[in-house]
Amino acid sequence: MSNSTNYFNPEDLKKFGNITAFQEAMGKKFFDWYGEVFKEGALTAREKSLIALAVAHTVQCPYCIDAYSTDCLAKGADEEQMMEAVHVAAAIKGGATLVYGVQMMNHVKDQSM
Amino acid sequence: MAIKQIGKSLKARENQLSNTFYQLQVLNGKEATESKFPSFTEKVKAIGLFPLKPSGIEIFQLNIGKLCNQTCAHCHVDAGPDRKEENMGKKELEQCLEIIAAVPSIHTVDITGGAPEMNPHFRWFVQECRKLNKKVIDRCNLTIIVANPKFNDLPQFLAEHKVEVVSSLPAISKLRTDSQRGDGVFEDSIKALQMLNEVGYGKDDSGLILNLVHNPQGAYLPGGQAELEAEFKRQLKRKFNIVFNNLFAITNLPISRFLEYLLASGNYESYMEKLLEAYNPSTVKSLMCRNTISVSWDGYLYDCDFNQMLDLKVATKSSNHISNFDIEQLNKRDIILNQHCYGCTAGAGSSCGGEIS
Numbered sequence: 381m382s383n384s385t386n387y388f389n390p391e392d393l394k395k396f397g398n399i400t401a402f403q404e405a406m407g408k409k410f411f412d413w414y415g416e417v418f419k420e421g422a423l424t425a426r427e428k429s430l431i432a433l434a435v436a437h438t439v440q441c442p443y444c445i446d447a448y449s450t451d452c453l454a455k456g457a458d459e460e461q462m463m464e465a466v467h468v469a470a471a472i473k474g475g476a477t478l479v480y481g482v483q484m485m486n487h488v489k490d491q492s493m
Numbered sequence: 494m495a496i497k498q499i500g501k502s503l504k505a506r507e508n509q510l511s512n513t514f515y516q517l518q519v520l521n522g523k524e525a526t527e528s529k530f531p532s533f534t535e536k537v538k539a540i541g542l543f544p545l546k547p548s549g550i551e552i553f554q555l556n557i558g559k560l561c562n563q564t565c566a567h568c569h570v571d572a573g574p575d576r577k578e579e580n581m582g583k584k585e586l587e588q589c590l591e592i593i594a595a596v597p598s599i600h601t602v603d604i605t606g607g608a609p610e611m612n613p614h615f616r617w618f619v620q621e622c623r624k625l626n627k628k629v630i631d632r633c634n635l636t637i638i639v640a641n642p643k644f645n646d647l648p649q650f651l652a653e654h655k656v657e658v659v660s661s662l663p664a665i666s667k668l669r670t671d672s673q674r675g676d677g678v679f680e681d682s683i684k685a686l687q688m689l690n691e692v693g694y695g696k697d698d699s700g701l702i703l704n705l706v707h708n709p710q711g712a713y714l715p716g717g718q719a720e721l722e723a724e725f726k727r728q729l730k731r732k733f734n735i736v737f738n739n740l741f742a743i744t745n746l747p748i749s750r751f752l753e754y755l756l757a758s759g760n761y762e763s764y765m766e767k768l769l770e771a772y773n774p775s776t777v778k779s780l781m782c783r784n785t786i787s788v789s790w791d792g793y794l795y796d797c798d799f800n801q802m803l804d805l806k807v808a809t810k811s812s813n814h815i816s817n818f819d820i821e822q823l824n825k826r827d828i829i830l831n832q833h834c835y836g837c838t839a840g841a842g843s844s845c846g847g848e849i850s
């Protein structure tokens with residue numbers, strides 16, 4: 381039984397790999413794919429880490445924010461780049477909300493004389 | 494700009510960790526923490542390389558003093574402006590020159606500290622080593638060049654004698670460089686790098702090599718060296734028009750002031766776990782202790798600079814000092830290993846020349 385009284389326990393991050401215990405084949409495929417995704421390719425490993433950091437903020441995953449803050453530093457990103465990545469995430473989230481303003485405007489127009 | 498020191502050395506603060514025996518007790522789970530980690534020696538046994546033997550002495554590394562103009566938070570030497578007593582004298586340096594001249598396998602003299610340039614015999618010693626036609630490396634903290642007018646001509650001196658410069662620049666970030674090395678260090682380091690570039694260091698075809706050392710500014714391991722190098726090159730060129738040759742990504746070993754930081758910040762266990770998780774047996778064959786001998790300011794011999802700071806002298810008792818240096822015996826010695834060695838075998842491995850595998 382887990383003794384945790386919190387939904388989010390920082391120690392759980394280290395146990396991520398254990399998800400294979402309940403479904404090995406799928407878990408293994410996921411980790412192989414994950415490893416491949418983050419390897420240097422057309423994008424550098426540092427660029428991928430910054431993207432991951434930005435996405436972590438939009439999905440508001442504390443585990444991913446923890447992991448990718450460290451990973452970005454390790455890959456040589458600086459705090460300015462990291463904050464810019466968070467702004468990009470926030471701008472997309474903000475923009476995605478605001479762009480619905482056009483729908484709102486359309487409805488207003490449709491129902492107005 | 495004058496550097497604002499982060500603090501004093503462990504020794505000046507009479508911190509328990511200035512006792513090397515105490516540090517080893519911590520690393521072996523007998524003090525400060527109960528966490529015990531699998532023995533490094535057992536790991537080396539498991540791949541059949543124990544006892545670890547030298548491959549031959551090619552690099553003669555001298556730590557010519559603990560005196561430094563900085564007191565970096567992670568320093569494994571526990572160096573600083575308050576370490577005025579431990580500096581190599583001329584007699585010992587002369588003995589070193591005799592050894593360097595007599596042992597043909599030594600092709601490189603690697604001079605470190607502290608800030609080695611603060612030793613009054615530094616320039617004379619460099620000149621003598623160059624006369625012997627040996628490659629000379631100066632592990633320069635950069636800020637010393639601008640610390641005092643008497644050091645301002647170091648770039649010219651080093652260039653004239655074709656000394657390879659290896660300099661620390663942990664990050665292209667004032668915030669993180671200064672938080673590790675002291676307020677004002679980033680700015681002074683940039684100025685010093687520009688001065689080195691001005692005399693030709695780091696420039697194609699000048700033959701003057703300028704390598705940078707990156708090490709993490711906290712309890713994490715360095716990322717891939719090649720990618721870090723590309724990013725350092727891009728940013729230094731873009732922001733400051735600075736060029737350099739290679740970047741060495743070096744892992745912080747859990748000793749001395751970095752061990753103090755790990756314990757005080759509650760990161761010791763997780764850092765050791767990270768080192769262990771990243772243990773890479775293929776690095777063992779290329780560990781720097783296999784081709785290096787490290788000499789302390791008072792002439793004792795060690796397998797590496799880290800063993801020196803833990804006061805783990807070479808195993809050959811009848812040849813453990815420059816006064817009884819015996820290459821035959823030293824080439825057959827067993828290298829002394831302990832738990833801190835995990836810092837050299839994590840990921841792509843780590844040495845004074847960066848990644849090793």
Ligand code: SF4
Pocket residue numbers: 561562563564565567568569570571572573606607608634674
């Ligand atoms: S510059 Fe080097 S020797 Fe001096 S305190 Fe910093 S890490 Fe230690």
Ligand code: SF4
Pocket residue numbers: 780781782783796797798799800828829830831833834835837
């Ligand atoms: S600290 Fe590193 S270089 Fe020194 S003896 Fe251990 S493995 Fe070798």
